[in-house]
Amino acid sequence: MSPRAAIPRFLALHEAILSTLGQRVPTILVPGNHDRRRWGLMGPQRDELFDELKSAVDPSEIFVAGCATPFLAQLVPAGFHRLPAHVIAYDSTFLPTGLLSAGGMIRQEDLLQVMAPLSAEEPPLPLVLLMHHHLIPTPVTDMSQIDSRAMPWLGRWLVSRALPWLVSNADREEMTMTALGAGTALSTLHALRRPTLVLHGTSIFPPRGSCMAFRRTRAMSSSLLLEAAAVASGSMRAAARNRRGFGHRTISSSSITAR
Numbered sequence: 001m002s003p004r005a006a007i008p009r010f011l012a013l014h015e016a017i018l019s020t021l022g023q024r025v026p027t028i029l030v031p032g033n034h035d036r037r038r039w040g041l042m043g044p045q046r047d048e049l050f051d052e053l054k055s056a057v058d059p060s061e062i063f064v065a066g067c068a069t070p071f072l073a074q075l076v077p078a079g080f081h082r083l084p085a086h087v088i089a090y091d092s093t094f095l096p097t098g099l100l101s102a103g104g105m106i107r108q109e110d111l112l113q114v115m116a117p118l119s120a121e122e123p124p125l126p127l128v129l130l131m132h133h134h135l136i137p138t139p140v141t142d143m144s145q146i147d148s149r150a151m152p153w154l155g156r157w158l159v160s161r162a163l164p165w166l167v168s169n170a171d172r173e174e175m176t177m178t179a180l181g182a183g184t185a186l187s188t189l190h191a192l193r194r195p196t197l198v199l200h201g202t203s204i205f206p207p208r209g210s211c212m213a214f215r216r217t218r219a220m221s222s223s224l225l226l227e228a229a230a231v232a233s234g235s236m237r238a239a240a241r242n243r244r245g246f247g248h249r250t251i252s253s254s255s256i257t258a259r
């Protein structure tokens with residue numbers, strides 16, 4: 001979808017969500033693979049949509065991440081989100097090379113760079129990390145094939161025939177949609193010693209309401225909560241209308257709770 005078609009639709013959806021919530025709340029946008037690549041899969045990476053979104057929205061209401069390449073992690077100003085936590089928006093979609101992939105990249109350097117200037121509070125303030133890709137690949141349970149129905153015949157042939165011929169199981173969605181470095185990021189987040197909530201966009205299996213908790217393994221590490229924040233689909237507008245699909249998380253200056 002072109003930015004010209006997508007941006008008004010996004011702004012209308014955003015207004016529908018806010019009117020359902022009944023108040024103006026700050027919104028943070030992070031790019032997903034479908035914002036960067038054709039069908040979410042075919043390169044090259046395209047940055048126009050998010051660049052144009054950034055100049056189209058009201059920056060006092062919507063923080064558009066993903067426009068600071070080569071820096072992939074951005075600290076969202078505390079005055080914008082007003083939460084008792086540090087909020088980081090991470091652009092996990094950066095893939096400068098490769099014709100076919102729905103995956104991305106999560107670099108430890110970016111996480112450390114964005115965390116470095118933060119003061120060492122005691123107890124440490126929680127961390128909320130927003131990104132599109134999930135940190136736990138699920139190739140064992142999610143066996144679904146890449147949906148190529150909307151592609152022209154060459155794309156369908158490439159995805160369903162050529163790809164699995166070249167690389168085993170490469171026609172399976174999960175094999176192409178993992179962000180490189182996700183495991184390292186998981187270890188890094190544990191080492192940062194802050195209660196951490198990771199909200200990601202890519203659905204994992206089972207696709208709805210997915211939430212994984214990782215308790216700290218040592219006294220000096222932190223506990224993580226990984227959660228699928230949203231499944232982008234045609235049902236989003238309906239969900240916005242009848243409030244279904246909204247979760248509630250409580251963030252205090254020392255903890256994060258989910259119910």
Ligand SMILES: [Fe+2]
Pocket residue numbers: 032033034040102132201202203
């Ligand atoms: Fe995705």
